[in-house]
Amino acid sequence: QLQLVESGGGLVQPGGSLRLSCEASGFTLDYYAIGWFRQAPGKEREGVSCISSSDNSTFFTYSVKGRFTGSRDNAKNTVYQQMNSLKPEDTAVYYCAAGDYCSDYVLYDLGYWGQGTQVTVSS
Secondary structure, eight states, X not given: OOEEEEEOOEEEOTTOOEEEEXXXXXXXXXXXXXXXXXXXXXXXXXXXXXXXXXXOOEEXXXXXXXXXXXXXXXXXXXXXXXXXXXXXXXXXXXXXXXXXXXXXXXXXXXXXXXXOEEEEEOO
16 A cells, blocks of 8 residues: 655654654655654644655755755655754654645645654653
């Protein structure tokens, strides 16, 4: 079946790093823009980043610029989000999604949505 699976979340101390993975099965990520979203308890889901399908340009919301980076490994059908200098406010469930295009850090025309991976930043 068509599926996106996130992995790489966990518990880290403030200032630590994690690398999230978003792996597709049943379709090829090469032709999709990929967005990352996050949702903390009691808060609305927010866009974090978007990587374009056309030129792999990656865009980030202001709060994570300079700390997060994105990459795409087409051979592994996987997109990565490297998260450095993590802060407690980064604590959330992180989701990836496949869509048509990025408008800045926001993914549009979503076709697939993952189950999420928990990121907890705490001392």
